Amino acid sequence: MSDEGELRAERSAAAMWTGDAASQGLGMVLEDVGPGVARMAMTVEPRMLNGHGMCHGGFIFALADSTFAFACNSRDQRAVAQTCTITFLTPAQLGDRLTATAREVAVAGRSSLYDVRVENPAGVVAEFRGQSRSIGGAVIA
């Protein structure tokens, strides 16, 4: 990928991150971003546990969804999620460091498909697939 594409991805991410109270408030870290890809991390905290004592699916989804958003906005074209599917494979526990890795799977017109894998040190926690639609306009102000 070109340096230009990398630079655009980093600038788009910086513009999004500034206003992203949700991702910041959950302690997420944007570890890497490039054209069509992103990687984020988050640690499972006590406030994220559900009634079964495991990480609530909403927080696992939130991590995947943020990573998807940074990846699908990386070309400086505003895009939003339409339909997302998540399969929970193994529970995430208190203290687990979760890493989510997003990659573009396919593009067709203004729709794109992204896959995000969420892992803890023991293996795959969840697989997420999101369909985005570009809505016009740029991410970088």
Added chain:
Amino acid sequence: MSDEGELRAERSAAAMWTGDAASQGLGMVLEDVGPGVARMAMTVEPRMLNGHGMCHGGFIFALADSTFAFACNSRDQRAVAQTCTITFLTPAQLGDRLTATAREVAVAGRSSLYDVRVENPAGVVAEFRGQSRSIGGAVIA
């Protein structure tokens, strides 16, 4: 539905709610629960906004997922989410009071399918469909 079923649903919900730091911490309220159904509410707070200034999809999913969990554990048989699909229809804004209504769509063996509709006062925000699997054991201690 029998009074017995309603009572079991309420007791299962109470047992789950006690340990559900995630739902409590997000300000969710369990408004109603019965055999195979549940209704919860949550208000969109500043900490829930994403880089587009709208409610982050993760919190909308979390509300739907909690409501799904209370509905699919309402028969006092422990069940967990497997695959969930969410379609985002219109953005939720700061201050919106969101209501999620879950209902059992179908049961086949140990798998069940639930639909959850998330609404704000203006209309439908998202439609969620979750597949659960009962894992054995009771919810009520």
Added chain:
Amino acid sequence: MSDEGELRAERSAAAMWTGDAASQGLGMVLEDVGPGVARMAMTVEPRMLNGHGMCHGGFIFALADSTFAFACNSRDQRAVAQTCTITFLTPAQLGDRLTATAREVAVAGRSSLYDVRVENPAGVVAEFRGQSRSIGGAVIA
């Protein structure tokens, strides 16, 4: 619903049915159509059985997908399927008369969400959810 809406749905369906070699070739029958709804039927034939001796999922999906198409084109606005999810609940057997019932769940801009239930005489065989997008143009020539 208005008589005008019903008439438009019937005319859209007639226009689509004429060229729909796939639905005709599989022996489907369009039993009912109206604004945002449709019902079709199909019998499981020997040529539809898979290696487990049950109806191949592709034919169950095809019946649901056709019913979805007739429902989401019923307002005389050309629409195509984007993302569809199907959950198989119980197998369909040779000779089963399958009925699929589609209904509009939600509309947001040019995207619509439809649910289709596929049943045999014993109960629910599959639940299908399809997201369509209108692509401009009319169905009726």
Added chain:
Amino acid sequence: MSDEGELRAERSAAAMWTGDAASQGLGMVLEDVGPGVARMAMTVEPRMLNGHGMCHGGFIFALADSTFAFACNSRDQRAVAQTCTITFLTPAQLGDRLTATAREVAVAGRSSLYDVRVENPAGVVAEFRGQSRSIGGAVIA
């Protein structure tokens, strides 16, 4: 992968293929199979066209679903599809030679997740994701 795994995959596929009237009747060809993977092909015929003059989604799904089935039964453990999601990216036209490639994405207990990409010579037609569940018993008689 071991020769033993390859041999088991080929024998499982042969046992399934014998009774698979559906895949045979649609002109599918099993081009390759191995542990957790499979590749099949099918040509779009006039009988597969829908009312828009494109390949009916049911046949694209059927090709993906068959490929998924051969991949997820390749370890000689009977498995069936539970929830499948398909995203249609570009239409397939009359005469298109479609190729579907399935690969195992994740395994958790008795559930497995497979991705299937369907392509024509021009690019990606659809992306399919299927969750299977092993139901006990062997494929090879």
